[in-house]
Amino acid sequence: MATIGVLLTGGPFQYEHWETAVDIGDAALAKGHKVKYFFYLDGVYNPVSYQTFPDLDVMPKDRVQELVAKGAEIIACGICVNARGLQGGKDYVEGANVGGLPDFAEIVGECDRLVTL
Amino acid sequence: MSNLYLVDQPYGGNGVNLAVQDSDAVVVLIQDGVYLDVSGLSGAGRTVYAVKRDVERRGLESRVPSTVKRIGFDELVDLIEANKVVNFA
Amino acid sequence: MGQKHVLITFNRVPYGSIFYTEGLRAAVGVTSGIDEHTVDLLYLGDGVNFCLKDVDRTDSARYLTTLAAQDVNLKAEKEALQDRNIAESELADDVEVVSRSQALELICKADVTIDF
Numbered sequence: 676m677a678t679i680g681v682l683l684t685g686g687p688f689q690y691e692h693w694e695t696a697v698d699i700g701d702a703a704l705a706k707g708h709k710v711k712y713f714f715y716l717d718g719v720y721n722p723v724s725y726q727t728f729p730d731l732d733v734m735p736k737d738r739v740q741e742l743v744a745k746g747a748e749i750i751a752c753g754i755c756v757n758a759r760g761l762q763g764g765k766d767y768v769e770g771a772n773v774g775g776l777p778d779f780a781e782i783v784g785e786c787d788r789l790v791t792l
Numbered sequence: 793m794s795n796l797y798l799v800d801q802p803y804g805g806n807g808v809n810l811a812v813q814d815s816d817a818v819v820v821l822i823q824d825g826v827y828l829d830v831s832g833l834s835g836a837g838r839t840v841y842a843v844k845r846d847v848e849r850r851g852l853e854s855r856v857p858s859t860v861k862r863i864g865f866d867e868l869v870d871l872i873e874a875n876k877v878v879n880f881a
Numbered sequence: 882m883g884q885k886h887v888l889i890t891f892n893r894v895p896y897g898s899i900f901y902t903e904g905l906r907a908a909v910g911v912t913s914g915i916d917e918h919t920v921d922l923l924y925l926g927d928g929v930n931f932c933l934k935d936v937d938r939t940d941s942a943r944y945l946t947t948l949a950a951q952d953v954n955l956k957a958e959k960e961a962l963q964d965r966n967i968a969e970s971e972l973a974d975d976v977e978v979v980s981r982s983q984a985l986e987l988i989c990k991a992d993v994t995i996d997f
Contacts, residue, residue, distance in 0.1 A: 677873045682995060684900075692800075692881070695822055695843075699872070702865035708873070716903055776910025784883055784916035788872050789993040790798065791879040795988060803892035803996075806926040809960070814985055878988055879996045880892070 678709040680786030682779070686717030687735035688728065692792040693721050697738045699790060704745045711786065712742070713779040714751040714771075719759060722751065722771035736768050743770030750774040750782075794818045796875035800825040807880030812836050820868060821860070822881055826852055834859050843868065887911055887920045888991035891928035901931050904997030905944035911995075912951060921987050922948070923979075924957040929965065932957045934973040949975065958984050 681700060685692030700710045714721060726734040743749060749771045756764050756773050764773040783789060794816045797807045801824035811817035812832045819833055821842040827850075830840050834857065844862035847853060863871070889908050895901040908920050924932055932955055938945065945955075955976045962969070962978065969978055979987070988994065 679869075679872060680993075684997075691823060695881075698865045699869060702869045703872075706866075706869060708869070715907065716899070776907060777914050779907070780911050780914025780916060780918060783885055783887060783911055783918055783993060784914065786993070788877050789879070789995065790872060790877055790881075791995050792800075792881050803926050803928075806890070806892050806928075806961075810925075810981065810985055810988065813981055814988070816989075876992075876994075878994050880890075881996070 676707045676709065677787040678711065678785055679703050680782040680789040681710065681712045682789065682791040683712060683714050683718035683721070684716040685792055686720040687726065689717075693718070693735050694738075696790070696792045697735075697742060700742050700747055701745070704742070704747060709746070709748075710742070711748040711782045712750065713782055714749065714755075715779070716752075716755055717759075719751040719755045719761060719764075722749065722764070722767045723761065724766050724768045739771055740768040743768070750778045752776065752779070794875045795878050796820060796871055797878045798822060798881045799828065800881035801827060804828055804880045807878065808833060810878075811838055818871065818875060820863070820871065821856075822846055825881065826850060826856055830857070830860060841867075841871070884916045885918045885992040886990060887918050888987050888994045889920055889922055890994065890996045891922065891924045891931060892926050892996055894927045895931040895936055900997040901928075902941045902944070904995075905941050905948070907995065907997070908953075909944045909947050912948070912953075919951075920948070920953055921991065922953060922955050923984055923987055924955060924961070925984070926958075926961050927965075929957045929961045929967060931955075932972050932976040933967065934971060936973070945975070956984070956987070
């Protein structure tokens, strides 16, 4: 089994990279791989728990939470989080953590493959 | 282990240019990457895949050449596991 | 865990978006962890516009200085420069021009790649 790192810079509700990132993670977890995400730049908007949007039944944050429940590790860049006024990720869904680039460096060290979206 | 180019727009063309020269390249078109002209890749003998859902949603089933193999996320993960990922997405 | 060699490609024009400088911040972050990963910086396509000598580096200088101290320079793809009619004389001093074949060698040498 492999460890797959995913660097996600795409935010929700404007671009759809987050969806590809989540779908890859879902498929990888189902195969028994480890998946570790680092959310960078607008990617840090994905785990915000107060997301609402009339056209979507399942919000990006719901998919993030499902990934966590299936064993994915999720770390968001703290500088990016605070730059966007997300205040240390206080409104993040359970299991989405705030860290920093050293965490990303660690993911780079641990992963067998890195996908960036 | 081949080089697996994950290619999207707007700058996936940079990856395509490299993959054309890379005899060890396999290319996967994701999201808007399915709009890219892959004739150069096919002409150079490269295997090209596209995420099936991304092709279908955009109504490109008849426009993306049949030589481009449609894959789901299950197969994409197998390709990611088996190759070195070269990111252009 | 383990030290890896990371190729970071820059594909977008400088300014208009922050990828050109946030990618450099990530490059510094990647090299400063306990694994001491090493990086190559490769400018491709529209990304080569960052390599022009007169580009304002106010936002990126501190990252470039840190990386330069680790002997990391900027590599710009020759074909991308030619496509944009950019002469080598227009480039900053810390830019090395590499051919597409050399760019490919950088990909082959890298353990992981990151694109900005």
